[in-house]
Amino acid sequence: MIETDVLVVGAGPVGSTAAKHAAKGGAKVIVVDRKSEIGSPKRCAEGIYDRGLQWLGIEPDERWIAQTIYGGVIYAPNGDSLTVDETALPEHGYVLERKVFDKHMAMDAARAGAEIKIKTLISNIRRSDNGFIATCESMDETYEISTKILIAADGPESIIGKMAGLDTTTPPKYMMSCVPYEMCNVDCVRDELIEFYLGEEYASGGYAWIFPKGNGVANVGLGIAGDLSEKTAKECLDKFVKTCPHTQNAQPVEFNVGGDPISGLLDKIYDDNIMLCGDAAGQVDPIEGGGIILGMMGGMAAGQVAASAIKEGDYSANKLKEYPDKFNESTFNVVPKLPVARDLVLELKDKDFNKLVEAANKLDLTNVGTKDVIKVFLKLPPRLSLKFTKLFKMFL
Numbered sequence: 205m206i207e208t209d210v211l212v213v214g215a216g217p218v219g220s221t222a223a224k225h226a227a228k229g230g231a232k233v234i235v236v237d238r239k240s241e242i243g244s245p246k247r248c249a250e251g252i253y254d255r256g257l258q259w260l261g262i263e264p265d266e267r268w269i270a271q272t273i274y275g276g277v278i279y280a281p282n283g284d285s286l287t288v289d290e291t292a293l294p295e296h297g298y299v300l301e302r303k304v305f306d307k308h309m310a311m312d313a314a315r316a317g318a319e320i321k322i323k324t325l326i327s328n329i330r331r332s333d334n335g336f337i338a339t340c341e342s343m344d345e346t347y348e349i350s351t352k353i354l355i356a357a358d359g360p361e362s363i364i365g366k367m368a369g370l371d372t373t374t375p376p377k378y379m380m381s382c383v384p385y386e387m388c389n390v391d392c393v394r395d396e397l398i399e400f401y402l403g404e405e406y407a408s409g410g411y412a413w414i415f416p417k418g419n420g421v422a423n424v425g426l427g428i429a430g431d432l433s434e435k436t437a438k439e440c441l442d443k444f445v446k447t448c449p450h451t452q453n454a455q456p457v458e459f460n461v462g463g464d465p466i467s468g469l470l471d472k473i474y475d476d477n478i479m480l481c482g483d484a485a486g487q488v489d490p491i492e493g494g495g496i497i498l499g500m501m502g503g504m505a506a507g508q509v510a511a512s513a514i515k516e517g518d519y520s521a522n523k524l525k526e527y528p529d530k531f532n533e534s535t536f537n538v539v540p541k542l543p544v545a546r547d548l549v550l551e552l553k554d555k556d557f558n559k560l561v562e563a564a565n566k567l568d569l570t571n572v573g574t575k576d577v578i579k580v581f582l583k584l585p586p587r588l589s590l591k592f593t594k595l596f597k598m599f600l
């Protein structure tokens with residue numbers, strides 16, 4: 205029997221962030237991951253924004269940055285496009301090398317004092333008098349870890365969360381099927397601009413993307429709502445690659461597939477001795493599906509609360525309820541509102557996207573005010589324009 209204060213399941217950026225902050229706070233921490241290589245396979249577009257790294261206290265590192273991004277191009281279904289670049293955007297972001305980034309975050313956790321166990325599968329957990337006991341399988345060895353606090357960062361529909369009695373199920377209509385290729389010979393508009401392709405032609409209920417990584421290399425993928433498409437995500441992506449002018453000569457060198465939960469925050473992301481974070485908690489932007497920064501913010505909050513709980517000797521739900529409060533405060537209380545916007549976006553049809561892009565192109569993007577944005581929404585059918593106008597005001 206191995207004993208620890210905090211056991212983190214999942215050594216992705218979220219789990220590693222939780223482990224790092226719990227260890228920095230003085231807790232004894234063990235991180236387990238079932239994969240033999242942290243960061244592989246990757247299942248996302250690899251994009252993050254610099255402001256998010258600042259919130260997390262992480263300095264950008266050229267070792268895990270493939271490309272700095274200063275804006276993007278949005279393509280409407282009719283082919284019209286809207287370009288928003290550094291002339292209008294004060295912020296910038298990055299396209300990552302996830303395999304390098306994830307290992308970097310895990311090493312940060314180890315430097316803070318966490319112990320990492322790779323190729324280790326948790327086959328069972330059970331309640332104990334003082335927390336949980338996890339049965340671990342690693343190579344040909346089986347052993348148990350006793351922990352006061354369990355942090356589940358094991359991805360969508362967390363198996364660990366389910367074992368602990370939490371409802372981590374994502375409704376099918378809110379589980380996006382995502383498939384990214386890494387490709388070479390991609391003819392990007394500009395290496396500094398990411399590209400989004402809207403409409404039912406390629407991605408029903410979602411969008412296709414091209415995220416440049418420099419020198420003709422790009423993360424090319426799409427996400428679709430499983431209940432809206434008759435084709436698989438892979439079939440939709442292959443069609444996109446064949447027909448998009450920028451990928452006509454592209455060749456895949458890597459392919460991955462995964463689910464992206466856009467249901468929003470789960471109703472309950474903690475209980476006695478346990479916290480969920482990242483995809484496991486629904487800490488994903490349900491509008492565009494990005495979850496790296498939000499998940500890491502959740503990991504940071506969970507790690508800090510875990511460390512505090514260990515110091516106080518209180519691992520009850522009454523103590524751990526500080527975790528969602530800390531997460532919401534650090535993300536400006538915006539995340540709970542996002543599902544309302546998601547549902548409105550899912551109502552949009554191709555003709556609506558066309559009208560929005562057309563209207564946005566008439567704006568001076570270097571000097572846009574609230575009234576200008578509302579005018580864009582008014583181009584939609586009345587039932588949608590009123591909803592979007594109310595929604596926009598709700599975020600002000």
